[in-house]
Every structure is written in C-alpha cells, then in structure tokens.
Amino acid sequence: MVKYIIDSEVSEEIQEIINSGFIENNDTVIICCPTHVFQSEFKKFSVYTYTTCRYRLLNKIKQFSYLFYLMVKFRPDVIFSGYPLLKHRITSLLSLGRVKHYSYLRGLFADPKNYKGFSDFLYLKLLNYPKLLKICNFQCDRIFTVSKINVDFLIARGVLPLLITLIPPPWLKLIKKRREDNLDCAGGKGYIYFVTQAFSSHSFKDAAASQIKFALKIKGYLDADCIDLIIRKHPRDYTNYEGLGFFVNKVSSYDFISSLNVNDILISPFSTLAAEASYFGIRVIFYSSLELDNIYSKIYERLGIKPFYKAEDVCNEITLFQSDNNYGPDLKEIFFND
Incomplete structure (x- = not known):
C-alpha cells in the first residue's frame, strides 16, 4: 500500500x-x-x-x-x-x-x-x-x-x-464517449472562442499583454458584424475579461470539449485545448505576435502551422472556415496513442 x-x-x-x-x-x-x-x-x-x-x-x-x-x-x-x-x-x-x-x-x-x-x-x-x-x-x-x-x-x-x-491522454476516451452520446456535436449554431494561455502565471508579461490586445482587436472586428467572441480561459489565467467587455465561458474543461460542435471555431496560440479540439475535428485558427513567437515559433515550425499575425486576417479566416468544414490544420497526431 x-x-x-x-x-x-x-x-x-x-x-x-x-x-x-x-x-x-x-x-x-x-x-x-x-x-x-x-x-x-x-x-x-x-x-x-x-x-x-x-x-x-x-x-x-x-x-x-x-x-x-x-x-x-x-x-x-x-x-x-x-x-x-x-x-x-x-x-x-x-x-x-x-x-x-x-x-x-x-x-x-x-x-x-x-x-x-x-x-x-x-x-x-x-x-x-x-x-x-x-x-x-x-x-x-x-x-x-x-x-x-x-x-x-x-x-x-x-x-x-x-x-x-x-x-x-486518459481524458480523451471519456470525452469521446460523451461526444458520441451528444447529438448536438454533429451540428447546430457555431460559436467563436478565443483560447487564452496563462502567460502571466509563467512570467511572460509581454505575451499576456499581447494576448489581451489581440483579443480586443478581434472583438472589434466581430462586433461590427454582430458576432460574439467568447473567451475560454486557461485555468491559471486570472485576467478579468468580463471587465474588458467579453463573454467568458466558465464550464469545466471536460464539459467544454464535450459540447463543442463541428460549426464552432477556436482562435488560439499553440495550446493543449487547440490540440484537443483538433482531435475531435473542431476547427482551430492559430494566431501569433512578435511576443508569442518567442514562445511558439519553434513548435509552429515543427508542426507546419502558419499562424496569423493580424486580427483582420483571423476574421477573414473565420469566413473561410464557415464555408469549408474541412479547412484548417490537423493536430490529431500530437497525442500519444497506443
């Protein structure tokens, strides 16, 4: 024992x-x-x-x-x-x-x-x-x-x-079963989520500021089209996004991934959540900035990901994603599968 x-x-x-x-x-x-x-x-x-x-x-x-x-x-x-x-x-x-x-x-x-x-x-x-x-x-x-x-x-x-x-990954088997039992995952209204990282908690102050700045720019473009940008926070990200005018999704990690449907879109830097979403066929738009490149440029190169550096380009990509369900990088092979 x-x-x-x-x-x-x-x-x-x-x-x-x-x-x-x-x-x-x-x-x-x-x-x-x-x-x-x-x-x-x-x-x-x-x-x-x-x-x-x-x-x-x-x-x-x-x-x-x-x-x-x-x-x-x-x-x-x-x-x-x-x-x-x-x-x-x-x-x-x-x-x-x-x-x-x-x-x-x-x-x-x-x-x-x-x-x-x-x-x-x-x-x-x-x-x-x-x-x-x-x-x-x-x-x-x-x-x-x-x-x-x-x-x-x-x-x-x-x-x-x-x-x-x-x-x-022990949680993916559980979530796969949940998604198979949830018919809403196959379709329905799509939502746009901005996935955050815990940059401040890991002493990346400049990256944390860049993340907020990028999210606000995307929000500005989407607001003009009456489209909501929903924040999906990292568990160790303590930023007050509500105070910045965002909607924040607060459900548990398991519930969030289990409920994503094929019309949802995630905007994210390289992240575990982006890989999880891609594993289940959810579309991910990767973005970066000069500050984030200091953290992610090597992994983007390794995985063949070409991130977007302008909020306007991300919003244009959203339009492409909404018209082509098969568009976007496939990260299914990131996780070990025995």
Missing part, C-alpha cells in the same frame, strides 16, 4: 491522477489544492484546501508551507503533482529522498529553450553543477506524459528517458 499526497492547482489533473490507474484501490490518498479547485468527487479522500490571493509571491510561500506541513503530518511515500513546481522538488528533497516526487504532465510544452521565471533561471544557473540540478522543476522521480512533444522537451531539459512514461 502506497500513501500519496496529490498536489495540484488544476482539478482535471487531480481527477486524472486519481482515475487513470496510477493509484491502486488500497492506496491512501491525501489531496492538497486551492479551495476553488475542489470537486465533490474528492470527498471520498482526505482533502486539505487553501485560499489564494492576488499576490503571486504570497501564494507561492503559502502553498509551499502548506505542502511541507502535510508532508510532515502524513509522511507520504509519494508527492504526486500535476505540473511539477519548485515547491514539490524542495519538499521532496527536504525529506532526504524518502518522499518521491511523481508528476503527471497533461499539458503540451512548446520549446525547451524558453526560459522565463525563477525556476527556469535557477535551472540555467545550476547547469554547471549537475549534482544540484535535482532541485529543478522537471527533475522528478517519475513523469507521466501524453505526447512525444513533451518527451522531447523533458529530455532537452535533462530528464533521463527511463524516468519518462508516455501514456494516451
């Missing part, structure tokens, strides 16, 4: 860690998450929640302190995180290796040479001290991930291949 602390800021990560065969029925599970992430299905486990505030540094200190407290209190065998953060590595290392750190990476990573934020700069500083690299984000004891793109990213960041396990 193994005792786990599952620590994540995203409800889907927790759900999939619990339900995807990583954990046996007789294992002990303690969940640590923000209050707003809590789901009713977590009640069958011991759950410890905390509130967050607007100040990022205070949140990080609070999250690390709470996780360390739970490790001391429960003495788990494994801390199982979604995205691996510095708090997970430090907590594991402070146990002197007794507590292992596993990570489940469901999101897609674009470029291993994208260095931004404290954890990445720490990694660069420690490259000349290999024995100290264990403290860095991706240096887990085991990593489970859903795409060869991520495997390449991890190896480039110094992760040993034998520590990486490639798995099919």
